[in-house]
Amino acid sequence: MRFSTKAIHVGQEADPTTGATIVPIYQTSTYTQEAVGKHKGFDYSRTVNPTRVALEAQLAALESAAHASAFGSGMAATAAVMNLLAAGDHVVVSDDVYGGTYRLFSRVLERYGLTFTYVDSSDPHAVEAALGPKTRLVWLETPTNPLLKLVDIRAICDLAGNDIVVAVDNTFATPYFQQPLALGARVVVHSTTKYIGGHSDAVGGVAITNDDALHERIKFHQNSVGGVPGPFDAWLVMRGAKTLALRMRQHERNARAIAEFLERHPIVERVNYPGLPSHPQHALAQRQMTGFGGMLSFTMRVPEQRAMDFAATLRYFSLAESLGGVESLICHPARMTHGSIPKEERERRGITDGLLRLSVGVEDVEDLLEDLETALARL
Numbered sequence: 001m002r003f004s005t006k007a008i009h010v011g012q013e014a015d016p017t018t019g020a021t022i023v024p025i026y027q028t029s030t031y032t033q034e035a036v037g038k039h040k041g042f043d044y045s046r047t048v049n050p051t052r053v054a055l056e057a058q059l060a061a062l063e064s065a066a067h068a069s070a071f072g073s074g075m076a077a078t079a080a081v082m083n084l085l086a087a088g089d090h091v092v093v094s095d096d097v098y099g100g101t102y103r104l105f106s107r108v109l110e111r112y113g114l115t116f117t118y119v120d121s122s123d124p125h126a127v128e129a130a131l132g133p134k135t136r137l138v139w140l141e142t143p144t145n146p147l148l149k150l151v152d153i154r155a156i157c158d159l160a161g162n163d164i165v166v167a168v169d170n171t172f173a174t175p176y177f178q179q180p181l182a183l184g185a186r187v188v189v190h191s192t193t194k195y196i197g198g199h200s201d202a203v204g205g206v207a208i209t210n211d212d213a214l215h216e217r218i219k220f221h222q223n224s225v226g227g228v229p230g231p232f233d234a235w236l237v238m239r240g241a242k243t244l245a246l247r248m249r250q251h252e253r254n255a256r257a258i259a260e261f262l263e264r265h266p267i268v269e270r271v272n273y274p275g276l277p278s279h280p281q282h283a284l285a286q287r288q289m290t291g292f293g294g295m296l297s298f299t300m301r302v303p304e305q306r307a308m309d310f311a312a313t314l315r316y317f318s319l320a321e322s323l324g325g326v327e328s329l330i331c332h333p334a335r336m337t338h339g340s341i342p343k344e345e346r347e348r349r350g351i352t353d354g355l356l357r358l359s360v361g362v363e364d365v366e367d368l369l370e371d372l373e374t375a376l377a378r379l
C-alpha cells in the first residue's frame with residue numbers, strides 16, 4: 001500500500017457496531033464490562049480508546065512502522081521517549097532543536113539526573129566525539145528548528161550502533177518527505193500539532209517505532225504518566241493526516257517559490273531552506289529526503305525592530321508560534337518559539353535577533369509573494 005492509501009485506509013475500517021464509514025469520536029472515559037475483566041479489549045480511556053487506536057494505526061503506517069503511541073502534545077511524546085532513560089544516563093542532542101525540547105531537557109530532566117551534551121549534529125564527527133560510555137540516546141531534529149540545518153541520519157545511526165537509541169523528531173519533514181526508521185533510527189517523534197494535523201486546530205504528539213520492546217516501554221509510560229490525547233483531538237489529527245501528501249506537495253511548491261524570491265531580494269541577507277542549491281547540505285537533502293518541506297528562515301539587512309515590525313505587517317502570514325497548518329505563519333524565534341533558550345546560548349547557535357521563520361501555507365503562492373513583496377518594499 002502506498003502513502004496516501006495508507007493515510008486514508010489504515011485504521012479507518014468501518015465502525016464495527018454501526019457501519020459508520022468514518023471512525024467515530026469515542027468520547028468516553030470508561031467501558032462497561034460484562035463481568036469482572038470480561039470486556040471487548042477496552043477498559044479505561046487513559047489506557048486505550050478506539051479513536052486513539054485508529055489514529056495510532058494510521059500514523060504507524062505513515063512511518064512504515066509497526067507501532068505508534070499518541071500523546072496529548074509533541075512535548076508529551078518527547079517526554080515519553082525520554083522516560084526510557086534512567087538517572088545517570090547521557091544524551092547527545094542537536095544544538096538546534098525546538099526551544100521547548102531544550103527547556104524539557106535542561107530545566108526538567110537534568111533535575112532527574114540525566115545529562116545532555118549539545119552538538120552541531122550536522123557534523124557527524126561532532127556527534128561521534130560527544131558519545132561516551134554512559135550515552136544511551138541521541139536526539140536529533142532534521143531539518144532543525146529554526147535554522148533548517150540537516151542531520152545525516154544514516155551516518156549517525158551507524159556511529160550509534162545497537163546500544164544507543166537514535167530518536168528523530170520528524171516534525172518538520174513529515175513522513176511524506178523523510179522516513180527516519182528506514183535510515184536506522186529506532187524511534188520517530190512528531191508534534192502532530194503541525195503538518196500531520198495540518199489545520200492548527202489540535203495539539204498532539206506521537207512516538208513511532210518498529211522495535212517491539214521499545215514500544216512496550218513507551219506504551220507503559222503512556223499509560224503510567226497519562227499524557228494521552230482526548231478522543232476529539234485524536235480524531236482531528238486523524239482527519240488531518242488523511243490529506244498529508246496533498247498538503248505537503250503544495251507547502252513545498254510554495255516554500256520553494258518563496259525561498260527563491262527571498263534569496264533574490266537585495267534586503268535579504270540569508271535564506272535557510274534545504275531546497276536551495278545555496279543550502280550547505282542541499283546534496284544531503286536530495287539524498288535523505290524526497291522533498292524539502294514548507295519551512296524556511298531568513299535574515300534581513302535591517303535592525304531587529306524593523307524585522308519584527310515587518311513580521312507584524314504581513315497580510316496572509318499570521319504572526320504566531322507553531323507551524324504546519326494550511327495557513328501561512330511568521331515568527332520571530334528569538335522572542336517566540338526559542339525564547340526559553342538563554343540569549344547567549346541562542347546566539348551561539350545562530351538564532352540571532354534578526355532571524356524570522358516562515359511556515360509557508362497552501363494558499364495561492366502569488367498572493368503570498370505579493371504580500372511579502374509589499375511588506376519588503378515598505379522597509
Ligand code: P1T
Nearest residue numbers: 073074075098171191193204321322337
Ligand atoms: O507543541 P507541541 O505539540 O508540544 O510540540 C513540540 C514540538 C516538538 N518538536 C518540534 C520540532 C516542534 O517544532 C515543536 C513545537 N514547535 C512550535 C510550537 C514552534 O512554533 O516551533
